[in-house]
Amino acid sequence: MVTLAGGVGAAKLLAGLVVAHPPGDQLAVVNTADDTVLHGLHVSPDLDTVVYTLAGAVNPDTGWGLTGETWQAMDALERYGGITWFRLGDRDLATHLYRTHRLGQGAELATITAEIAAAWGLELAVLPVTNDRIETRVTTVDEGEIGFQDYFVRRRHDVAVTDIRVDGSDRARPAPGVTEALASAASIIIAPSNPIVSIGPVLEVPGIRDAVAARRDAVVAVSPIVDGAALKGPADRLMRELGHECSVVGVARLYRDVAATLVIDEADAHLADQVEAAGLTCIVAPTVMDGVESATALARVVLSCAPDKSGAH
Amino acid sequence: MVTLAGGVGAAKLLAGLVVAHPPGDQLAVVNTADDTVLHGLHVSPDLDTVVYTLAGAVNPDTGWGLTGETWQAMDALERYGGITWFRLGDRDLATHLYRTHRLGQGAELATITAEIAAAWGLELAVLPVTNDRIETRVTTVDEGEIGFQDYFVRRRHDVAVTDIRVDGSDRARPAPGVTEALASAASIIIAPSNPIVSIGPVLEVPGIRDAVAARRDAVVAVSPIVDGAALKGPADRLMRELGHECSVVGVARLYRDVAATLVIDEADAHLADQVEAAGLTCIVAPTVMDGVESATALARVVLSCAPDKSGAH
Numbered sequence: 001m002v003t004l005a006g007g008v009g010a011a012k013l014l015a016g017l018v019v020a021h022p023p024g025d026q027l028a029v030v031n032t033a034d035d036t037v038l039h040g041l042h043v044s045p046d047l048d049t050v051v052y053t054l055a056g057a058v059n060p061d062t063g064w065g066l067t068g069e070t071w072q073a074m075d076a077l078e079r080y081g082g083i084t085w086f087r088l089g090d091r092d093l094a095t096h097l098y099r100t101h102r103l104g105q106g107a108e109l110a111t112i113t114a115e116i117a118a119a120w121g122l123e124l125a126v127l128p129v130t131n132d133r134i135e136t137r138v139t140t141v142d143e144g145e146i147g148f149q150d151y152f153v154r155r156r157h158d159v160a161v162t163d164i165r166v167d168g169s170d171r172a173r174p175a176p177g178v179t180e181a182l183a184s185a186a187s188i189i190i191a192p193s194n195p196i197v198s199i200g201p202v203l204e205v206p207g208i209r210d211a212v213a214a215r216r217d218a219v220v221a222v223s224p225i226v227d228g229a230a231l232k233g234p235a236d237r238l239m240r241e242l243g244h245e246c247s248v249v250g251v252a253r254l255y256r257d258v259a260a261t262l263v264i265d266e267a268d269a270h271l272a273d274q275v276e277a278a279g280l281t282c283i284v285a286p287t288v289m290d291g292v293e294s295a296t297a298l299a300r301v302v303l304s305c306a307p308d309k310s311g312a313h
Numbered sequence: 314m315v316t317l318a319g320g321v322g323a324a325k326l327l328a329g330l331v332v333a334h335p336p337g338d339q340l341a342v343v344n345t346a347d348d349t350v351l352h353g354l355h356v357s358p359d360l361d362t363v364v365y366t367l368a369g370a371v372n373p374d375t376g377w378g379l380t381g382e383t384w385q386a387m388d389a390l391e392r393y394g395g396i397t398w399f400r401l402g403d404r405d406l407a408t409h410l411y412r413t414h415r416l417g418q419g420a421e422l423a424t425i426t427a428e429i430a431a432a433w434g435l436e437l438a439v440l441p442v443t444n445d446r447i448e449t450r451v452t453t454v455d456e457g458e459i460g461f462q463d464y465f466v467r468r469r470h471d472v473a474v475t476d477i478r479v480d481g482s483d484r485a486r487p488a489p490g491v492t493e494a495l496a497s498a499a500s501i502i503i504a505p506s507n508p509i510v511s512i513g514p515v516l517e518v519p520g521i522r523d524a525v526a527a528r529r530d531a532v533v534a535v536s537p538i539v540d541g542a543a544l545k546g547p548a549d550r551l552m553r554e555l556g557h558e559c560s561v562v563g564v565a566r567l568y569r570d571v572a573a574t575l576v577i578d579e580a581d582a583h584l585a586d587q588v589e590a591a592g593l594t595c596i597v598a599p600t601v602m603d604g605v606e607s608a609t610a611l612a613r614v615v616l617s618c619a620p621d622k623s624g625a626h
Contacts, residue, residue, distance in 0.1 A: 040353045040413035072383050076407035079432045082414060090403040094389035100353035101395060119392045 001306075002185040004212070005030045006198025007046040008063035008232055009224055009289075010191030011053035013302075014124070016295030017189070018054060020303055023123035027181050031193070032109065032128045033136040033166050033201035036149045038086055041096040042103055045149075046198065047113055047128060048095055055120035063232070066091050085154045110175040129202045132172040136197050139163035148197065157234035161241050164196055169204040174211075182211040187306030190221035192287065194235040195254045196242060203258065212258045219259040220305045221280075222287060222298070223248045227267040231288065247271060252278040261305045263287060263298070281305070314619075315498040317525070318343045319511025320359040321376035321545055322537055322602075323504030324366035326615075327437070329608030330502070331367060333616055336436035340494050342521075344506070345422065345441040346449040346479050346514035349462045351399055354409040355416055358462075359511065360426055360441060361408055368433035376545070379404050398467045423488040442515045445485040449510050452476035461510065470547035474554050477509055482517040487524075495524040500619030503534035505600065507548040508567045509555060516571065525571045532572040533618045534593075535600060535611070536561045540580040544601065560584060565591040574618045576600060576611075594618070 001021060003014060005028045014028055031046045045064065052058040052066055059065045069089035077084050088096065095116060102112040108131040117126045136148040141160040151157060182188060193199050203209040212219060228247050230236040236246045244250040248264040252275040255262065262280045264272065265287040275282035283305055289295040314334060316327060318341045327341055341363055348357045358377065365371040365379055372378045382402035390397050401409065408429060415425045421444040430439045449461040454473040464470060495501060506512050516522040525532060541560055543549040549559045557563040561577040565588040568575065575593045577585065578600040588595035596618055602608040 037417075038414075039410035040355070040417055041410070042353070070383065070385050070403065072403035073386065073406045073410065076404035077410055080407065080411040080429065081432075082407065082411040090383065090385035090406075091389035093386045093403075093406065094393065094395065097352035097354075097386065097390055098393040098395040101351075104350075104353055116393065119394075 001025055001187050001189070002027045002029060002181050003189040003191055004193075004199055004202050005046065005050055005191045006193025007031075007034070007049040008053075010046075010193045010198070011050045011058070011063070012289040012295050013189070013191045013222060013299060014050060015053055015292055016289065016297070016299035017302070018124055019292065019296040020299040026124040027185075028124060028126045029129050029175075029178055029181070029202060030126060031198045031202050032130060033134045033169075033197070034148050034152070035133075035135070036086075036147065038083060038088070038096075038149075040100065041088075041093075042100045043086075043088070043096050044099065044109070044113075044128070047116075047126065048092070050126055051113075051117050051120055051122065054122050054124060054126075057120065065089055086149055108175075110177075127175050127178055129175060129178060129208065130172040130205050131175050132168060134166050134168040134172050134201060134205065136201055137165050137167050139165075152197075152234070157237070161238060164200070164238070164242065166201045166204050169201065170206070172205045174205055174207050179207055179211050182208070182215060185215070186218065187303070188212060188215055188219045189302055189306075190219065190255065190259055192222040192224040192231075194224060194230070194233055194238070195251060196235065196238045209258060216258060217260045218307050220261040220263065220302050221251070221255045221259040222263045222302060223251045223265065223268070225251050226265040226287060249274045249278060252280050252282075256280060263302055263305065314338055314500050314502065315340045315342060315494050316502040316504055317506075317512055317515050318359065318363055318504045319506025320344075320347070320362040321366075323359075323506045323511070324363045324371070324376070325602040325608050326502070326504045326535060326612060327363060328366055328605055329602065329610070329612035330615070331437055332605065332609040333612040339437040340490075340498075341437060341439045342442050342488075342491050342494070342515060343439060344511045344515050345443060346447045346482075346510070347461050347465070348446070348448070349399075349460065351396060351401065351409075353413065354401075354406075355413045356399075356401070356409050357412065357422070357426075357441070360429075360439065361405070363439055364426075364430050364433055364435065367435050367437060367439075370433065378402055399462055421488075423490075440488050440491055442488060442491060442521065443485040443518050444488050445481060447479050447481040447485050447514055447518065449514055450478050450480050452478075465547075470550070474551060477513070477551070477555065479514045479517050482514065483519070485518045487518055487520050492520055492524050495521070495528060498528070499531065500616070501525060501528055501532045502615055502619075503532065503568065503572055505535040505537040505544075507537060507543070507546055507551070508564060509548065509551045522571060529571060530573045531620050533574040533576060533615050534564070534568045534572040535576045535615060536564045536578065536581070538564050539578040539600060562587045562591060565593050565595075569593060576615060576618065
């Protein structure tokens with residue numbers, strides 16, 4: 001089983017999927033177009049959110065970062081007027097120190113990610129979608145093109161956007177094993193992550209969209225839009241600004257070529273017909289995850305939609 | 314007034330010099346051959362020791378690092394099996410994050426050092442001896458050539474050494490202003506730092522040794538060797554292994570071309586004649602600094618040896 005994942009929303013669903021299905025039979029393929037270099041350190045926000053969440057170590061208040069974190073380094077950085085709008089906790093810093101050190105040694109991001117996941121005791125496999133550098137760039141009305149974290153964290157995604165592009169995606173190659181896993185997985189899940197800036201860059205890595213589309217019947221997507229709004233982040237606003245209908249119907253249209261099934265929330269039950277009209281099987285279920293129990297319940301719904309329910313991968 | 318400085322010993326004397334002489338009239342030219350890149354971060358141990366000490370923020374137990382430091386990042390790094398033998402405290406990390414960020418922006422180390430010193434409120438100017446990368450390499454009997462921190466911290470300088478060289482010193486240029494300051498300073502002080510691996514690399518940057526030698530009459534050195542031993546670090550063992558007499562006489566011979574005066578400790582008073590025979594004026598005084606009071610007393614002795622006692626720079 002393969003799950004295409006962004007950050008917080010994907011991590012929540014994965015926390016349910018590893019309860020509902022053997023984690024050793026699962027691979028999370030994670031977006032890296034949010035990655036950024038800060039203070040010389042390579043930061044991979046989505047990979048870390050997935051790993052920390054599955055390790056039970058994520059900060060439950062934010063959905064990212066570590067629980068019980070301290071902030072001595074960031075507080076001290078203020079003395080120098082350094083970059084503190086992207087808050088890196090002291091223990092979280094260790095992950096970036098390790099990743100940067102290993103990259104400097106010439107190790108691939110996929111190898112390093114496996115090391116980090118193993119250090120946290122994860123049984124599920126976690127892979128970056130690519131070992132190559134891809135980078136979401138956001139064209140804003142006020143400031144022109146800026147980096148993703150500049151948009152997402154510093155501007156708190158509170159600015160008007162006219163375009164999104166993924167720099168480097170034309171020459172990126174899928175991380176070793178990703179295409180093969182997509183071809184052989186019994187089911188593929190598209191997590192309730194931002195379709196534009198989380199799942200979008202994953203699909204844009206050459207070969208990935210085709211590999212997923214080739215398995216369309218085995219693909220179940222979960223809508224990140226509930227009742228016309230994103231539960232978290234700027235998916236709703238971005239969809240609207242980039243010309244998509246901001247609803248489960250808009251999500252269905254974005255995924256129609258790669259997914260046969262869309263799971264939508266009960267709040268959107270009245271739109272099920274329109275989702276089906278867009279060409280997807282529509283499943284209505286509670287999709288808001290406020291803990292492992294609701295995540296596991298949603299995971300069971302998702303798994304019940306998958307074509308192979310035998311338990312084989 | 315210019316002080317050539319290494320780390321802990323130099324920082325202690327400087328803490329006295331800024332009491333005994335107007336700090337605004339002082340420049341510390343600091344060794345950077347100990348600098349290292351760890352986890353992708355540029356670490357400048359001697360610069361930081363000087364700045365933290367003069368800011369009154371140094372850990373009094375170690376003479377380096379920050380007082381009241383926490384170690385969350387290093388503890389967390391152990392999970393990954395990362396490099397933890399070089400302990401970077403959480404607040405200390407901020408300095409390396411800032412330095413690395415600014416270097417990445419293209420700023421010179423001298424500029425960044427001035428920013429860091431200003432952020433700590435220092436009135437004395439602090440400069441790296443060079444903006445270029447110089448790197449002390451240590452040839453050991455057991456492992457061949459290794460990096461300085463590998464020798465100094467990881468091996469706790471407890472290995473036999475047959476050679477020391479400063480990589481990059483042939484093409485390094487003095488940081489802007491250093492040569493000019495040496496030419497115009499009323500006095501030049503060589504701090505009680507390791508003559509081989511702290512003051513040595515400073516003098517090896519092309520132009521520095523000549524600039525100091527040209528002012529020999531104005532140069533006062535303080536011996537880091539007291540009663541045949543280094544107060545801290547491997548100066549004694551290194552001097553012996555590299556063929557120098559491990560005494561104030563050995564120090565005098567190392568500095569005879571660049572310094573006219575050597576301040577030695579009372580414990581070595583019986584060697585004063587031999588220091589004079591080596592061609593230096595010998596001053597006997599208490600040189601062991603266990604706080605600002607003794608450092609200030611030593612600073613006043615040093616200043617009294619300087620040719621210009623008028624208080625002009």
